[in-house]
Amino acid sequence: MKKFLKWSMIILGILLALALGGLGLYVSSVYINASTIELNEEVLSSPSLTLQVFDSDNKPIKEENQINKAYAKLETLNPHTIDAFLSIEDKDFYKHSGVNYKRIAKAMVSNLKSRSFKEGASTITQQLVKNTHLTSEKTIVRKIKEVALAKKLEKSYSKDEILELYLNVVYFGNNCYGIESASNYYFSKPAKDLSVIESATLSAMLKSPAKYSPIKNPKNSLSRRNLVMKQMMNCGKLSEVDYYKLKEQKTILKLNKESHNRLNSFSQASIDEAEKIMGLPARQLAINGYKIYTSQNQQKQKALEKAFSQQELSCDSAGIVIDNEKGAVEAYIGNSSYKILDAKRQPGSCIKPVLVYSPALNEDIIYPCTQILDEKVTIGDYSPKNVGDVYRGYVSVREALSKSMNIPSVKVLSYVGIDKAKAYAQDMGFTFDENDTSYTLALGGMTYGVNILQLCGAYSTFANGGNFIQPKFVSYITDKNGKIVYINDHHSSKVLREDSAYLITDMLKTCAQSGTAKRLAELDCEIASKTGTVGKSGSKENLDAWNVSYTKAQTCGVWLGELDNTPILYAGGNQPTEIVKSYFAEIGDNSHFEKPNSIVERKIDSEELSSNHRVVLANTYIPERYTKTETFSVFNLPTEISQKFTKVDKVKVASRVENGNAVIEFDAKDFMTYKIESEGKTIQTISGKDGLQKVVIPLLNERQKVCITNFYTLMPELIERQEISFLRKQPTQSNKWYI
Numbered sequence: 001m002k003k004f005l006k007w008s009m010i011i012l013g014i015l016l017a018l019a020l021g022g023l024g025l026y027v028s029s030v031y032i033n034a035s036t037i038e039l040n041e042e043v044l045s046s047p048s049l050t051l052q053v054f055d056s057d058n059k060p061i062k063e064e065n066q067i068n069k070a071y072a073k074l075e076t077l078n079p080h081t082i083d084a085f086l087s088i089e090d091k092d093f094y095k096h097s098g099v100n101y102k103r104i105a106k107a108m109v110s111n112l113k114s115r116s117f118k119e120g121a122s123t124i125t126q127q128l129v130k131n132t133h134l135t136s137e138k139t140i141v142r143k144i145k146e147v148a149l150a151k152k153l154e155k156s157y158s159k160d161e162i163l164e165l166y167l168n169v170v171y172f173g174n175n176c177y178g179i180e181s182a183s184n185y186y187f188s189k190p191a192k193d194l195s196v197i198e199s200a201t202l203s204a205m206l207k208s209p210a211k212y213s214p215i216k217n218p219k220n221s222l223s224r225r226n227l228v229m230k231q232m233m234n235c236g237k238l239s240e241v242d243y244y245k246l247k248e249q250k251t252i253l254k255l256n257k258e259s260h261n262r263l264n265s266f267s268q269a270s271i272d273e274a275e276k277i278m279g280l281p282a283r284q285l286a287i288n289g290y291k292i293y294t295s296q297n298q299q300k301q302k303a304l305e306k307a308f309s310q311q312e313l314s315c316d317s318a319g320i321v322i323d324n325e326k327g328a329v330e331a332y333i334g335n336s337s338y339k340i341l342d343a344k345r346q347p348g349s350c351i352k353p354v355l356v357y358s359p360a361l362n363e364d365i366i367y368p369c370t371q372i373l374d375e376k377v378t379i380g381d382y383s384p385k386n387v388g389d390v391y392r393g394y395v396s397v398r399e400a401l402s403k404s405m406n407i408p409s410v411k412v413l414s415y416v417g418i419d420k421a422k423a424y425a426q427d428m429g430f431t432f433d434e435n436d437t438s439y440t441l442a443l444g445g446m447t448y449g450v451n452i453l454q455l456c457g458a459y460s461t462f463a464n465g466g467n468f469i470q471p472k473f474v475s476y477i478t479d480k481n482g483k484i485v486y487i488n489d490h491h492s493s494k495v496l497r498e499d500s501a502y503l504i505t506d507m508l509k510t511c512a513q514s515g516t517a518k519r520l521a522e523l524d525c526e527i528a529s530k531t532g533t534v535g536k537s538g539s540k541e542n543l544d545a546w547n548v549s550y551t552k553a554q555t556c557g558v559w560l561g562e563l564d565n566t567p568i569l570y571a572g573g574n575q576p577t578e579i580v581k582s583y584f585a586e587i588g589d590n591s592h593f594e595k596p597n598s599i600v601e602r603k604i605d606s607e608e609l610s611s612n613h614r615v616v617l618a619n620t621y622i623p624e625r626y627t628k629t630e631t632f633s634v635f636n637l638p639t640e641i642s643q644k645f646t647k648v649d650k651v652k653v654a655s656r657v658e659n660g661n662a663v664i665e666f667d668a669k670d671f672m673t674y675k676i677e678s679e680g681k682t683i684q685t686i687s688g689k690d691g692l693q694k695v696v697i698p699l700l701n702e703r704q705k706v707c708i709t710n711f712y713t714l715m716p717e718l719i720e721r722q723e724i725s726f727l728r729k730q731p732t733q734s735n736k737w738y739i
Contacts, residue, residue: 039152040287044132044165049286053267055296056330056475063267070180072191074164081179081191083237084199085167088228089206090124091235093163098125098154099147125150128166131283169283172202173209174339175263177283186214188254196238200228201251214251215338215563225251255337264318264334266301269341270294270473277474277486289480294473295328295488297321300587304331304556307582311575315560315568316340318452319579322555324460326490327469329453330554338563344449345561348532348572349404349516350546351425351444353504354458356413357401359424362466362500364636365415368398368507369604369628371613372408382439384410394613398507402515404531406443413442427495428458428468444532456548456557462505462528463550465596466496499598499633505550506631509593516573517547520581525589527551529580531572534561541567547576549584552591556580598634603627605642607671614640621645623714626671644712648720651710655724662697662706662726673716675709687713699728 053061074082086093092100100123122130129149153162172182182202183191194202204224205212214221226247232238238246262268271282274292278285285292300321308319318340321331334340360366374392377384386406400408413421418441422432431454433447457471469492476487496504508528512520517529532546544561545568558576561568570576603618606628615638618627622645632638651674655664668674673687676695683697683706697706704726711719 039149039156040133044128044157049283051271051282051286051290051292053270053292053294055294055298055301057298058293059298061267061270061294061296063262063265070178070184071168072164072178072180072183074160074167076192077167077179078192078194078199080196080232080237081194081199082163083232083235084196084203084228085206086124086163087231087235087237088203089127091231093124094159096123098150099123122146123150124166125153125162128162128169129153131166131169131171131281132287170206171209171281171283172205173213174215175268175282185256186253188256196229196232196242197225197246197249197251200225200232204228210342214253215255216342218251222251263338264332264336264340266294266296266329266332266473268339269329269332269334270296272339272341273473274477278477290485291478293475293477295323295326295330295475296332296473297330300331300554301333303583303586304333306586307579308333310582311579313560313575315562315566315570317558317560319556319558319583320452320456321583322456322460322471324463324550324553324555327457327460327464327471327492328475328488328490329471329473332473336563340559340563341451341453343563344446344451345544345559346444346446346449346534347455348444348534348544348546349406349409350455350530350532350548350572351446352401352404352409352442353462353508353530354428354430354455355421355425356409356416356442357397357507358462358496358500358504359416359421360397360412361503361633361636362424362496363416363420364633366397366412367615367630367632367636367638368396368503369609369615369630370397371395371609371615372397372400372411373613374400374405374407377407377411379410379414379439382410384439384443398510401507401530402511404511404516409442410439413439424495425458427493428461429454429470430458444534452557452559455546456555459530459548459550459557460555461495462501462508463552463555463593464492464501465498466494466501467492468495497598497633497635498596499635502593502596502599503631503633505593512549517549517577519573519577520549520584523581523584525551525584526592527584527589528593529577531577533572536565536567539567542569542571543567545570545572545574545576547572547580549577549580551584551589552593553589554591556583600632600634600637601629602632602637603629604638605644607644607669608642616640616642618642619644619646621715623671623712625714645715645718648711648718650720650722651708653708653722653724655706655726657699657726657728658696660699660728662699662704662724663694664697664706664708664724665692665694666708667691668693671713672710673713677707677709678704699726702728704728 055061126146129146133149134145168178171177174185176182176185179191179202183189183194187198201214201221204221211217212221212224229238229243229246233240233243270292274285275282304319304321316336318334320329323330371394374395376391384406395408418437430450435447453471461468469490472488474488476484479485505528508530511517512527512529516531520527520529527549529547529549533542534544536543543565546559548557558579560570560576605616605618605622607626608614608616617638619642622642651666653664653666655662668686668689668691670688670690675685676683678697679700684695686693706724707721709719709721
């Protein structure tokens with residue numbers, strides 16, 4: 001046994017040595033190859049770059065796509081600004097020769113423990129190399145290349161030169177490359193005037209510009225900002241007194257309004273998308289000479305811009321146009337101090353077609369004519385309310401959606417089930433937080449919400465016959481040699497049956513004609529629409545206003561709000577709908593929704609619907625005036641057939657004697673005729689009336705019979721008769737009557 005263990009250990013040792021030797025040879029070969037890579041002097045010395053973005057006609061989009069236009073000289077910066085970056089990013093920058101092997105060793109141990117490749121231990125020199133020469137992929141090969149190039153860079157440039165180049169290429173979010181650009185954007189001042197707090201705030205962002213954004217995640221930003229200042233104190237660059245004084249102060253942002261349009265331009269949205277597609281930052285895309293070809297339609301872009309210009313808006317705003325068949329973004333406009341497509345907003349009632357009604361149609365739970373009781377209701381501990389606390393009794397699903405009633409939406413969601421409904425919405429591009437599990441979802445109550453691209457992409461599914469296509473700005477990308485390296489394949493996935501998509505569209509057409517989006521009724525095109533307004537809790541003020549409208553060909557969506565949640569003066573049915581109306585009036589659209597073969601029309605018993613709120617097919621005997629034609633899917637047709645006009649039921653009568661007169665009372669139906677006779681004479685004929693009727697008949701004899709005949713007004717051949725006997729003088733005071 002001992003001998004076996006001894007040989008096992010020897011063999012294991014040999015295998016380990018071979019593995020380490022092989023790894024060493026591999027690392028050495030990669031390092032040697034990396035050492036042959038030439039430094040791009042032009043990229044390092046000229047950090048200002050331009051990305052080329054083209055429209056659908058392959059013409060350059062005339063928007064500013066320049067990167068790192070602003071540049072800060074190292075000698076102009078305050079010492080505390082430099083100290084902030086060095087303290088958190090590379091406190092031994094002036095001591096090492098490009099690589100901090102001690103930090104790399106610690107990072108390797110940490111990565112082994114976490115079984116990940118999260119920590120890279122890159123020095124400022126390595127970060128500069130990565131940002132100018134390499135991709136952002138987290139692999140050992142890239143890391144070895146980074147080390148080799150960092151060593152080469154240190155031999156060619158001084159420490160101050162490297163630090164200056166680094167500070168002018170790093171990314172600070174919101175299209176800000178370089179400290180000068182970031183300082184101008186976040187604080188509206190040149191980098192040379194940054195305070196300690198402002199310097200620490202910017203340096204805090206480098207680890208993750210989105211996670212530590214002072215706009216989007218102020219709590220995270222404050223926490224890491226204070227960590228930066230603590231590191232400055234630990235490095236002897238900030239006194240303990242100043243640290244404790246400054247950490248209690250707020251970060252005061254002064255966002256540069258001049259950058260709004262560029263930040264939310266079509267070309268910037270395309271660049272952001274290209275970054276995700278290629279896995280490269282915009283700077284690397286520019287360095288490598290990539291060209292971005294988009295689906296922007298200049299005619300539609302100008303029409304959208306004109307529609308917005310006709311409204312004097314005093315808030316953040318965004319509008320988008322999507323080609324439904326291709327899922328291609330053809331126009332986009334935005335105005336805000338933050339990237340609107342990076343933000344998520346509550347969708348309000350615009351969520352109802354996506355999350356509630358289209359799943360219910362596809363699951364064969366409702367028809368457009370299904371009656372829902374609009375009433376005060378409590379589900380668990382949730383008590384939703386309608387706007388104005390107004391409730392309308394029984395309403396059709398079509399009316400509930402077109403008038404954006406809240407109670408029916410909550411009820412229908414309960415029929416579908418929250419998990420199933422969310423699955424449909426996710427298949428149409430929505431994302432949910434783990435806390436999105438309540439019926440508030442029926443009214444758009446999400447933890448984070450959606451952006452305008454996601455919302456309009458979901459609606460384009462309805463126009464596209466139930467097929468979802470992830471909407472994209474980019475059509476294809478070429479490298480510096482003109483070779484296509486990416487092409488949008490417009491991949492679609494089936495979410496709804498074609499008939500379900502048609503029915504939700506048919507219901508939303510009603511919304512555009514007579515519902516909350518009725519301003520669109522004047523348009524000379526076939527259009528479906530939904531509005532949404534998000535109110536501020538406990539207030540009559542609004543936070544978001546939406547309109548999403550679509551024809552067969554295109555979807556146009558508009559959002560108005562403030563990303564800092566300042567209340568706005570607008571509602572979905574007003575300005576957003578007016579903007580959409582102006583767009584379609586300008587661009588014109590003669591496309592039409594095609595009715596699939598799986599959609600049929602059937603006559604239903606209208607009296608049964610209005611009286612008993614049941615959807616029952618009309619039989620062949622029911623006169624036209626008592627029927628109603630409704631639209632159905634062949635996969636979800638009513639199975640019950642009305643029995644009306646096949647027989648006549650006796651009318652239920654209450655009778656008594658008062659002051660020598662016979663009194664009868666009964667509930668009349670407007671489609672019935674009632675004839676009351678006594679002593680061979682017709683006392684009264686009642687027809688076309690609905691509700692309680694009272695008839696008084698003089699009693700001429702001690703005992704007198706009253707005959708009541710009832711029949712369908714339009715089918716008098718079907719008759720039901722009954723007789724009631726009355727005693728003029730009652731034997732008791734109970735006023736009983738006798739048949």
